[in-house]
Amino acid sequence: MPILSVEGVTAGYGRVTVLNDVSLEAGRHGNVGFFGPNGHGKTTLLRVISGLLKPRSGRIFFDGEDITARSARAIVGTGLIHVPQGNRLFPDLTIADCMALGAYSARARPHEAENREKVIELFPKLAERWRQRVRTLSGGERQMVSIGTALMSHPRLLILDEPTLGLAPKIKDELCASVLDISKGGVPLIVVEQDIEFLLELSSQLYLINHGTVATEIKPGESIAHSEIMSMYFGH
Amino acid sequence: MGALAEILFGGLFQGSLYAMMAVGLALVWTTIGVFNFSHGVFMMLGAYLAWQLVAFGLHPAIAFPLAILATAGVGWLLQATVVRPLIGRANLVLVVVITTLAAGSLIENGVLTIWGPRSKQLPPLLAGNTMIGSIGVSLHQIAIIVVTPLILWALWMFLTRTRIGLALRAVAQNEDASQLVGLNVTALYGLAFAIAAALACIAGIFMGGYRFMSPVMGADPLLKALIVVVFGGISSISGPIFAAYLIGFFEAACSYYFGLYWTPALLFAVLILTLMVRPEGIFTSRGRGLA
Numbered sequence: 351m352p353i354l355s356v357e358g359v360t361a362g363y364g365r366v367t368v369l370n371d372v373s374l375e376a377g378r379h380g381n382v383g384f385f386g387p388n389g390h391g392k393t394t395l396l397r398v399i400s401g402l403l404k405p406r407s408g409r410i411f412f413d414g415e416d417i418t419a420r421s422a423r424a425i426v427g428t429g430l431i432h433v434p435q436g437n438r439l440f441p442d443l444t445i446a447d448c449m450a451l452g453a454y455s456a457r458a459r460p461h462e463a464e465n466r467e468k469v470i471e472l473f474p475k476l477a478e479r480w481r482q483r484v485r486t487l488s489g490g491e492r493q494m495v496s497i498g499t500a501l502m503s504h505p506r507l508l509i510l511d512e513p514t515l516g517l518a519p520k521i522k523d524e525l526c527a528s529v530l531d532i533s534k535g536g537v538p539l540i541v542v543e544q545d546i547e548f549l550l551e552l553s554s555q556l557y558l559i560n561h562g563t564v565a566t567e568i569k570p571g572e573s574i575a576h577s578e579i580m581s582m583y584f585g586h
Numbered sequence: 587m588g589a590l591a592e593i594l595f596g597g598l599f600q601g602s603l604y605a606m607m608a609v610g611l612a613l614v615w616t617t618i619g620v621f622n623f624s625h626g627v628f629m630m631l632g633a634y635l636a637w638q639l640v641a642f643g644l645h646p647a648i649a650f651p652l653a654i655l656a657t658a659g660v661g662w663l664l665q666a667t668v669v670r671p672l673i674g675r676a677n678l679v680l681v682v683v684i685t686t687l688a689a690g691s692l693i694e695n696g697v698l699t700i701w702g703p704r705s706k707q708l709p710p711l712l713a714g715n716t717m718i719g720s721i722g723v724s725l726h727q728i729a730i731i732v733v734t735p736l737i738l739w740a741l742w743m744f745l746t747r748t749r750i751g752l753a754l755r756a757v758a759q760n761e762d763a764s765q766l767v768g769l770n771v772t773a774l775y776g777l778a779f780a781i782a783a784a785l786a787c788i789a790g791i792f793m794g795g796y797r798f799m800s801p802v803m804g805a806d807p808l809l810k811a812l813i814v815v816v817f818g819g820i821s822s823i824s825g826p827i828f829a830a831y832l833i834g835f836f837e838a839a840c841s842y843y844f845g846l847y848w849t850p851a852l853l854f855a856v857l858i859l860t861l862m863v864r865p866e867g868i869f870t871s872r873g874r875g876l877a
């Protein structure tokens with residue numbers, strides 16, 4: 351049984367339809383990558399999965415349970431954790447506050463101390479700035495806070511929306527390494543990324559999201575060349 | 587010396603009342619991003635509920651806390667009926683101004699029907715008078731001056747030191763991200779409204795203890811609270827507290843030197859000047875955040 355399956359989801363904002371009959375699956379082992387042009391619905395898909403946006407039709411199963419109608423809060427309670435795109439998390443809270451918030455749900459609270467240690471081990475920089483407000487941190491540090499907050503929520507499946515967006519190459523490499531570390535720690539990931547190299551390194555399964563549908567699926571085992579992906583991006 | 591004492595005392599007293607009202611308005615603005623125009627009505631309703639409970643024969647020490655709780659409940663209810671269903675609308679701020687005004691006027695007329703237009707008065711927090719230097723003041727006023735900072739301090743501690751306070755501050759800053767850490771955003775909205783209503787009720791009890799109550803007694807304090815948040819900025823609750831006392835002192839000084847008659851005009855002149863220099867002070871959502 352896949353840990354997450356999306357079945358025929360159609361969703362949008364107001365009268366605009368963004369996602370059109372999207373179906374996909376994420377296995378229990380190995381990570382899943384989404385890629386595709388800007389504005390074609392990757393973030394929207396993640397928002398539907400985490401309950402921020404209700405789909406017009408279709409269903410979403412997490413670990414065999416239908417979570418389509420559940421609130422975002424209830425979904426957090428099942429261990430499906432979404433790190434949103436951008437890093438404007440809680441600008442006026444300190445890192446310490448954010449970590450406490452990450453552990454807010456009843457499910458995560460008992461693991462607060464243990465998860466905090468993991469976060470600090472993964473991002474030692476955060477410990478140095480523990481009482482600093484998020485708005486005063488660098489872009490890379492803020493992304494660390496976002497991911498750290500999600501780890502505090504004790505994820506069973508972690509969704510990252512463009513974690514390296516807008517970061518300088520050196521910081522970006524550091525962050526990619528951290529994401530790989532998280533994956534090695536046993537939490538399956540769903541990652542949206544523009545950086546195909548990183549996505550290929552990280553995931554065993556890729557989906558190209560184009561015009562609000564799954565244009566191509568690359569299954570585990572199917573090796574794929576970078577040039578082929580590029581041609582998918584830009585059309586044949 | 588007498589002038590200074592009078593201005594100082596008058597400023598502290600008025601400032602306390604304004605702060606009590608303005609903080610609730612700011613709390614609702616920062617967490618939900620709406621202006622609650624029934625805030626003055628909460629104050630009035632709170633005072634009437636307290637009066638009724640005292641009239642039933644309850645001791646004020648029991649009647650007042652009960653009234654505060656009841657008003658908080660009304661705040662919660664109002665939020666659930668005329669604010670929550672509208673969340674997500676593009677013109678939310680304006681729509682909620684209208685719905686809260688409407689609900690407020692409904693409550694106002696309800697109060698008029700139930701308790702009638704005859705003026706009522708609450709027992710003071712402390713009975714009696716005393717002299718400070720050469721000026722005579724009531725113990726009730728002194729109690730207000732002392733109690734208000736304590737309540738505001740408690741609110742501050744609640745917001746900055748407790749888990750729920752942290753959640754309220756988080757919702758104020760980013761609603762989506764709050765949902766993604768599992769916060770119950772609707773409950774927190776309700777809580778913000780309930781706390782604001784409770785604070786308004788306390789202001790009503792303060793006011794009912796030294797002035798006659800009427801169903802429209804909340805209108806002027808609401809206006810003053812709006813002026814205070816415009817002055818102080820609405821992106822935090824410390825700004826309005828500071829501004830409340832500042833305006834209190836300004837009014838006290840104006841009344842002393844120019845007379846009560848000129849005070850509102852001078853206050854508005856300063857308000858307009860402030861807005862010309864710092865226009866971002868009013869009705870903008872240039873970042874919200876408690877504490």
Ligand SMILES: Nc1ncnc2c1ncn2[C@@H]1O[C@H](COP(=O)(O)OP(=O)(O)OP(=O)(O)O)[C@@H](O)[C@H]1O
Pocket residue numbers: 363366368387388389390391392393394395435
């Ligand atoms: N809150 C919203 N209201 C209305 N339309 C929206 C909203 N959010 C996104 N859209 C629209 O939905 C479409 C898909 O946006 P989405 O953010 O899902 O794309 P994306 O694939 O994540 O893009 P990017 O790679 O730039 O992050 C876009 O046309 C966007 O303008």
Ligand SMILES: [Mg+2]
Pocket residue numbers: 392393394435511
């Ligand atoms: Mg996106």
